[in-house]
Amino acid sequence: MTVPENPAEESESKERVAHPFRTLRELVDFVSGKNLPTPETDEGLRSESLPFPFLAIVGQKEMKLALLIGLINPSVGGILLVGPRGTAKTTAVRSLLDILPKVERSLCYYGCLPEDIEMNGIDAVCPDCAKKFAEGSPLSALDRVRLIELPLNSRLDDVVGGIDERLAVTHERLRVRRGILAQADRNLLYIDEINLLADDIVDAILDAAAQGSYTVRRGPISATYHARFVLVGSMNPEEGRLRPQILDRFGLRVIVRGLDSLAERLEAYRRVQAYLANPRGMTISYSEETLSAAEEIQSARARLPKVILPDKVAKPAIKLVRKMGIDSLRAEISWFEAARAYSAADGRNLVTVEDLHAVAPMTLRLRRSAFMADYFSSQGGEENEMNTLLNSLKRNK
Numbered sequence: 001m002t003v004p005e006n007p008a009e010e011s012e013s014k015e016r017v018a019h020p021f022r023t024l025r026e027l028v029d030f031v032s033g034k035n036l037p038t039p040e041t042d043e044g045l046r047s048e049s050l051p052f053p054f055l056a057i058v059g060q061k062e063m064k065l066a067l068l069i070g071l072i073n074p075s076v077g078g079i080l081l082v083g084p085r086g087t088a089k090t091t092a093v094r095s096l097l098d099i100l101p102k103v104e105r106s107l108c109y110y111g112c113l114p115e116d117i118e119m120n121g122i123d124a125v126c127p128d129c130a131k132k133f134a135e136g137s138p139l140s141a142l143d144r145v146r147l148i149e150l151p152l153n154s155r156l157d158d159v160v161g162g163i164d165e166r167l168a169v170t171h172e173r174l175r176v177r178r179g180i181l182a183q184a185d186r187n188l189l190y191i192d193e194i195n196l197l198a199d200d201i202v203d204a205i206l207d208a209a210a211q212g213s214y215t216v217r218r219g220p221i222s223a224t225y226h227a228r229f230v231l232v233g234s235m236n237p238e239e240g241r242l243r244p245q246i247l248d249r250f251g252l253r254v255i256v257r258g259l260d261s262l263a264e265r266l267e268a269y270r271r272v273q274a275y276l277a278n279p280r281g282m283t284i285s286y287s288e289e290t291l292s293a294a295e296e297i298q299s300a301r302a303r304l305p306k307v308i309l310p311d312k313v314a315k316p317a318i319k320l321v322r323k324m325g326i327d328s329l330r331a332e333i334s335w336f337e338a339a340r341a342y343s344a345a346d347g348r349n350l351v352t353v354e355d356l357h358a359v360a361p362m363t364l365r366l367r368r369s370a371f372m373a374d375y376f377s378s379q380g381g382e383e384n385e386m387n388t389l390l391n392s393l394k395r396n397k
């Protein structure tokens with residue numbers, strides 16, 4: 001990721017202007033001035049069939065930014081939203097539905113993709129796909145990322161897959177049934193109340209997310225599935241603890257708080273009322289911006305492979321991570337990947353100190369074991385310390 005800087009890259013820094021918003025941040029901010037639709041009788045669409053528009057969520061900038069970064073660059077390694085009830089965590093995740101990007105999706109049961117062959121040769125795909133590839137048939141098609149929610153009552157067999165019992169009984173054949181993780185390949189996997197999920201299930205999910213694949217062994221048979229998904233977890237710390245090692249395995253960690261300002265709270269109330277009265281009207285009212293946001297995300301994803309992090313920007317950042325006493329290598333990986341996504345969203349190919357600064361809190365907070373032990377009480381102190389260090393990073397530029 002870190003490559004020597006190339007001055008030629010700088011010239012194409014700011015080339016795109018197709019939208020009224022110059023940056024992703026501007027787009028997210030834009031909506032505060034948006035007029036509300038007049039609540040009218042709904043035309044029969046139930047509210048749950050239309051998500052609350054992502055851009056209509058008042059405040060919560062860091063949460064929105066973290067989710068957008070996760071959509072632009074799945075390599076940030078998952079997003080954890082920590083906060084009390086009623087802070088729009090679940091609403092925000094479900095509202096991503098209308099801005100999810102399109103990806104190459106495998107046409108095969110095992111999730112084989114042409115890029116697997118490019119990277120690891122023909123043995124990296126199943127025999128059927130190897131044959132298709134040799135014949136020049138497509139292995140994948142462009143399809144929108146899906147939002148898959150993991151139910152809290154899921155069993156390990158539901159998650160990773162188990163023996164297909166129906167096939168075993170009726171056809172006397174043994175095959176492993178695809179689990180939720182395999183279905184989540186190239187999609188977004190959302191787990192609400194992740195802290196209440198059984199440890200073995202959380203471990204299986206995190207392992208699969210880290211490796212991008214997993215193998216199920218049941219007696220004499222085994223099957224390997226792709227599991228390249230963006231993991232989003234949310235939790236209310238008042239309802240149960242989350243193991244510290246799980247905290248560290250999420251690339252981005254956002255502390256979601258209730259809105260403080262009276263004006264924001266009132267605006268949030270009005271928008272929720274407008275949505276409940278007329279979900280379709282609300283969706284239409286934000287449709288133009290929603291479409292722009294979806295296009296921005298798609299183009300940022302296309303740009304991402306070209307975005308480079310110069311050594312002179314990366315080195316002081318690594319020093320800062322050490323200064324904070326963070327041992328986990330995941331800290332800087334997530335930090336740098338988030339900064340690349342941020343830069344891509346801004347239409348640039350070169351990561352700057354400002355990009356690192358913008359995404360630092362969500363990637364660095366709650367990384368130290370001492371802080372993890374009692375993170376809510378220590379949180380204020382950690383944020384202050386982090387900001388002081390980050391400001392020194394800017395000064396030393």
Ligand SMILES: [Zn+2]
Nearest residue numbers: 108112126129
């Ligand atoms: Zn295949």
